[in-house]
Amino acid sequence: MMTWIKLAVRNLFRNRRRSLFTILAISLGFAAVNVLGGFTDYIFSNLENSYIHVQANGHLTIFKPGFLKEGKLDPTRYLLDEDSTKAIKEILHRYPEVLVVTPQLHISGLLSNGKVSTIFIASGRIPSDIRTINSYSRGLASKFELFTGKPLEDDIVYGVGLSRGLAEQLNLDLGVTAVAMAPTVSGQVNALDAQVFQLFTSPIEALDDKFMLVPLKFAQSLYDTTSVDRITVLLENTAQTEPVRRRLAQDFATRGLSLEIKSWNELSTFYVKVKQMFDIIFLFTFLIVFTIVVMSVINTVSMAIMERTREIGTLRALGLKRGGIVVLFAIESLMLGLFGSFLGVILTLLTWSGIAFFKPTWVPPMITGRVPLEIYLVPEYMVYSVLLLGVLSLMAATLPARKAAKMQIVSALGHT
Amino acid sequence: MMKPTTPLPLVELRQVEKIYRLGERSITALHAVNLRIYPGEFVAVWGPSGSGKSTLCNLIGMLDVPSAGTVHINGQDVTTLSDNRRSEIRNKSIGFVFQSFNLIPVLSAVENVMLPLQIAKASTAQAKRLAQERLAEVGLAEYASQRPAKLSGGQQQRVAIARALVSNPSLVIADEPTANLDSENAIKIIETMRELSNRNGTTFVFSTHDHRLLERVERQIQMCDGNIMEDRMSRQTESRRSAQFAL
Numbered sequence: 001m002m003t004w005i006k007l008a009v010r011n012l013f014r015n016r017r018r019s020l021f022t023i024l025a026i027s028l029g030f031a032a033v034n035v036l037g038g039f040t041d042y043i044f045s046n047l048e049n050s051y052i053h054v055q056a057n058g059h060l061t062i063f064k065p066g067f068l069k070e071g072k073l074d075p076t077r078y079l080l081d082e083d084s085t086k087a088i089k090e091i092l093h094r095y096p097e098v099l100v101v102t103p104q105l106h107i108s109g110l111l112s113n114g115k116v117s118t119i120f121i122a123s124g125r126i127p128s129d130i131r132t133i134n135s136y137s138r139g140l141a142s143k144f145e146l147f148t149g150k151p152l153e154d155d156i157v158y159g160v161g162l163s164r165g166l167a168e169q170l171n172l173d174l175g176v177t178a179v180a181m182a183p184t185v186s187g188q189v190n191a192l193d194a195q196v197f198q199l200f201t202s203p204i205e206a207l208d209d210k211f212m213l214v215p216l217k218f219a220q221s222l223y224d225t226t227s228v229d230r231i232t233v234l235l236e237n238t239a240q241t242e243p244v245r246r247r248l249a250q251d252f253a254t255r256g257l258s259l260e261i262k263s264w265n266e267l268s269t270f271y272v273k274v275k276q277m278f279d280i281i282f283l284f285t286f287l288i289v290f291t292i293v294v295m296s297v298i299n300t301v302s303m304a305i306m307e308r309t310r311e312i313g314t315l316r317a318l319g320l321k322r323g324g325i326v327v328l329f330a331i332e333s334l335m336l337g338l339f340g341s342f343l344g345v346i347l348t349l350l351t352w353s354g355i356a357f358f359k360p361t362w363v364p365p366m367i368t369g370r371v372p373l374e375i376y377l378v379p380e381y382m383v384y385s386v387l388l389l390g391v392l393s394l395m396a397a398t399l400p401a402r403k404a405a406k407m408q409i410v411s412a413l414g415h416t
Numbered sequence: 417m418m419k420p421t422t423p424l425p426l427v428e429l430r431q432v433e434k435i436y437r438l439g440e441r442s443i444t445a446l447h448a449v450n451l452r453i454y455p456g457e458f459v460a461v462w463g464p465s466g467s468g469k470s471t472l473c474n475l476i477g478m479l480d481v482p483s484a485g486t487v488h489i490n491g492q493d494v495t496t497l498s499d500n501r502r503s504e505i506r507n508k509s510i511g512f513v514f515q516s517f518n519l520i521p522v523l524s525a526v527e528n529v530m531l532p533l534q535i536a537k538a539s540t541a542q543a544k545r546l547a548q549e550r551l552a553e554v555g556l557a558e559y560a561s562q563r564p565a566k567l568s569g570g571q572q573q574r575v576a577i578a579r580a581l582v583s584n585p586s587l588v589i590a591d592e593p594t595a596n597l598d599s600e601n602a603i604k605i606i607e608t609m610r611e612l613s614n615r616n617g618t619t620f621v622f623s624t625h626d627h628r629l630l631e632r633v634e635r636q637i638q639m640c641d642g643n644i645m646e647d648r649m650s651r652q653t654e655s656r657r658s659a660q661f662a663l
Contacts, residue, residue, distance in 0.1 A: 011522055311520060
């Protein structure tokens with residue numbers, strides 16, 4: 001086999017320019033796929049981190065079954081009372097993977113500055129738990145101030161955070177007091193004073209004119225309840241999400257608790273949409289690369305066959321079987337794929353090093369400041385790319401090589 | 417008393433016909449040719465261009481199949497064999513020398529000579545040793561590492577002869593082996609082939625249209641318009657053949 005590999009490599013260098021262009025096409029395709037893959041990984045990783053840690057939604061959220069569909073119509077029916085919350089916490093605290101368990105109550109109502117009012121949607125949380133979840137944040141998001149003003153406190157019930165759009169709409173600034181109104185769980189209207197402790201940019205653009213962050217006690221006081229509507233669970237890492245969810249579902253069932261457990265990616269519609277978009281972009285890029293590689297290799301192998309028809313005839317006359325001819329060109333093609341991949345790895349590393357060195361910045365959607373642009377090196381993508389390009393090169397060579405192998409020996413020998 | 421037996425011919429053509437189809441037209445290159453070639457013979461097939469010399473050589477060398485009739489090598493009808501089986505027989509039993517040398521330009525002289533052995537999956541070390549021996553036999557030991565482009569036409573053809581003989585075939589087919597050489601080199605090549613034939617007992621069949629080479633062969637087959645016009649043996653060959661038949 002070494003003889004044929006040696007012959008294949010030497011044949012590649014016979015028409016250096018043509019082989020070089022094919023290798024370049026493969027390597028550029030390799031680099032394009034891997035740089036885009038590295039960029040999407042950076043985006044996905046930061047979106048994941050943003051949803052789980054920065055927005056403090058955790059990896060898992062526990063609801064009463066049907067809350068997400070019917071919860072708005074009949075909130076009291078879907079609230080988790082203190083006993084249920086305690087039972088759930090007890091179960092969760094037995095899981096070594098669980099870092100934080102924190103209840104939340106999402107509310108809605110009217111916010112007034114004394115002259116005009118507007119609707120709000122608020123997330124009632126325990127501020128100290130949220131800070132703990134935030135502290136596990138990594139990557140880009142951990143480098144940014146999430147709000148202006150001061151942090152919310154567990155025991156300062158009236159201190160709230162407003163999205164910038166909402167504050168602008170009601171002309172509310174830091175330190176100003178407003179009034180939040182909402183119906184209680186029993187249907188009466190309730191109102192509470194709220195002082196603006198902080199201003200932040202809403203994670204969802206559509207909610208920027210109505211989103212608030214309030215301490216859990218504020219939300220419970222306004223709704224006049226001690227219940228919550230969800231329990232957020234932070235795990236040690238994302239990979240534990242599904243295994244823990246499966247075990248939790250079993251544990252809840254054993255204890256007779258009817259609960260619904262949703263994972264972070266099921267609840268983060270933005271993450272899912274961005275992922276779908278990038279998946280489509282990646283697919284298109286891959287198809288373009290696929291086409292370029294296949295066409296380049298077919299062209300190179302076909303030209304080589306045409307130029308070396310007499311050699312094919314000679315090798316067949318010397319006793320090389322048809323399969324041997326296919327193998328010979330397949331090796332040449334595989335070598336093109338492997339050399340191209342090798343150069344592609346170098347190009348990817350150069351791009352990665354260039355970005356790491358020059359540190360370019362950009363403004364991603366829904367982030368107010370410029371952030372460093374990063375590309376992650378993903379060895380798995382590189383290994384898959386090498387394998388895939390190898391297989392593609394082999395496949396691309398098969399058709400012309402089979403045609404070459406079927407040539408009549410006499411015609412091949414007489415080819416000029 | 418033992419009954420006289422006819423020795424088995426190495427090559428036997430029975431009523432072999434070859435027709436080439438060119439669109440609507442068909443050209444008959446060989447007309448019902450019968451021929452026997454015996455082991456150790458040094459045969460020249462000669463005649464003008466288009467007489468059917470190359471077609472005959474291609475059929476004897478199993479590079480092509482006849483349109484009618486049968487080709488037997490060592491008593492075996494090879495016309496019905498599969499392509500793979502024919503390739504195996506060519507690799508082990510037949511050597512080829514071509515008009516344009518047909519050396520692989522990216523391989524050195526020794527690597528070119530090693531090719532038939534490597535196709536037969538011999539070890540590289542063994543193939544190299546045998547190839548070097550064959551190169552030495554044709555007087556090119558010191559050119560073993562040279563690529564064909566660095567060798568003269570005569571040297572390239574000698575490399576091709578070494579390649580044809582490296583797997584000790586019983587038959588070597590040479591189609592116009594001297595056509596691309598000057599007369600001095602042409603004679604040298606024929607002498608080399610004849611010497612190797614005598615030394616190893618290998619049967620050589622070569623086509624030529626050069627009359628000067630015919631005096632150096634034992635048997636001349638003259639072709640014209642796809643027919644064998646004359647099959648003439650030297651006196652030496654005739655007496656050797658008679659001795660073989662008498663045994």
